[in-house]
Amino acid sequence: xxxxxxxxxxxxxxxxxxxxxxxxxxxxxxxxxxxxxxxxxxxxxxxxxxxxxxxxxxxxxxxxxxxxxxxxxxxxxxxxxxxxxxxxxxxxxxxxxxxxxxxxxxxxxxxxxxxxxxxxxxxxxxxxxxxxxxxxxxxxxxxxxxxxxxxxxxxxxxxxxxxxxxxxxxxxxxxxxxxxxxxxxxxxxxxxxxxxxxxxxxxxxxxxxxxxxxxxxxxxxxxxxxxxxxxxxxxxxxxxxxxxxxxxxxxxxxxxxxxxxxxxxxxxxxxxxxxxxxxxxxxxxxxxxxxxxxxxxxxxxxxxxxxxxxxxxxxxxxxxxxxxxxxxxxxxxxxxxxxxxx
Ligand code: PEP
Ligand code: MN
Numbered sequence: 001x002x003x004x005x006x007x008x009x010x011x012x013x014x015x016x017x018x019x020x021x022x023x024x025x026x027x028x029x030x031x032x033x034x035x036x037x038x039x040x041x042x043x044x045x046x047x048x049x050x051x052x053x054x055x056x057x058x059x060x061x062x063x064x065x066x067x068x069x070x071x072x073x074x075x076x077x078x079x080x081x082x083x084x085x086x087x088x089x090x091x092x093x094x095x096x097x098x099x100x101x102x103x104x105x106x107x108x109x110x111x112x113x114x115x116x117x118x119x120x121x122x123x124x125x126x127x128x129x130x131x132x133x134x135x136x137x138x139x140x141x142x143x144x145x146x147x148x149x150x151x152x153x154x155x156x157x158x159x160x161x162x163x164x165x166x167x168x169x170x171x172x173x174x175x176x177x178x179x180x181x182x183x184x185x186x187x188x189x190x191x192x193x194x195x196x197x198x199x200x201x202x203x204x205x206x207x208x209x210x211x212x213x214x215x216x217x218x219x220x221x222x223x224x225x226x227x228x229x230x231x232x233x234x235x236x237x238x239x240x241x242x243x244x245x246x247x248x249x250x251x252x253x254x255x256x257x258x259x260x261x262x263x264x265x266x267x268x269x270x271x272x273x274x275x276x277x278x279x280x281x282x283x284x285x286x287x288x289x290x291x292x293x294x295x296x297x298x299x300x301x302x303x304x305x306x307x308x309x310x311x312x313x314x315x316x317x318x319x320x321x322x323x324x325x326x327x328x329x330x331x332x333x334x335x336x337x338x339x340x341x342x
Pocket of ligand 1 (some may be wrong): 106132136186189190211221241277
């Protein structure tokens, strides 16, 4: 943290700022400049002291402004953890050289639907089966998922086919049940800042895929991931799934692909791209899936349904099994061009 004094700050005001920093048991460093004096806080500031210190110093007489030098998320940032985190879920590595594709229906509708989808996505090379049992929907009157019945089907199909599973958890009290049935917890975009849910998921220690809120800045996204790490899970994956669009005429969201290289620079956590929710339109999904990998994502999460027209949720953005298989072939070529594999 750095305090920039105003050009007309008096020596007493400078001394007072130095004294206030020292009173917080931190080291203050005076940095004289041509016109302004700057004062650096030379020791590591405990995260819980960061905001209050910023407010205190900003309010002192003679202070022009205060700037943060280090990032507010110590655990998620590369500042203190330079190497990439590779999340290992039962032998499948996410965040390494191999790109991981998670695929399946938006919602689990029946055993037949899930089994059929899982069979085709696995054959095409997906390493994780997705499927929602608890569905946050735009309208509360829409299908909200099969609940525990859906979780049981997910585990049954995952075990039968030998494919990992990921599913959304919406309530803190559901975390133990969802963690018992699924290999990876998904925290949905609408719940990115649901702190009780982040605490429960973090404490479970279960691998967690955190989706970015549609209006969340990258700092807010990373602070939410920090909360998961802080509460005990090391296996955190970030998912860019599109932000609120300027224009909804043609797409549901705007997939923020800038976020991919930016996140890869700032954080060591794996980054997954969701081109299904990112576009909301099946015919745009293959292009944005390819673009996601090209931008540096460690994996993708893609909605696939055996019969998108009759899907109970997100049919318009779901690929058919054939479209998914073709897309996987294209993705293999993109991965190879990046010296990665699928
Ligand atoms: C989903 O994955 O089906 C979902 C609801 O995603 P999001 O939280 O990104 O809207
Ligand atoms: Mn969906």
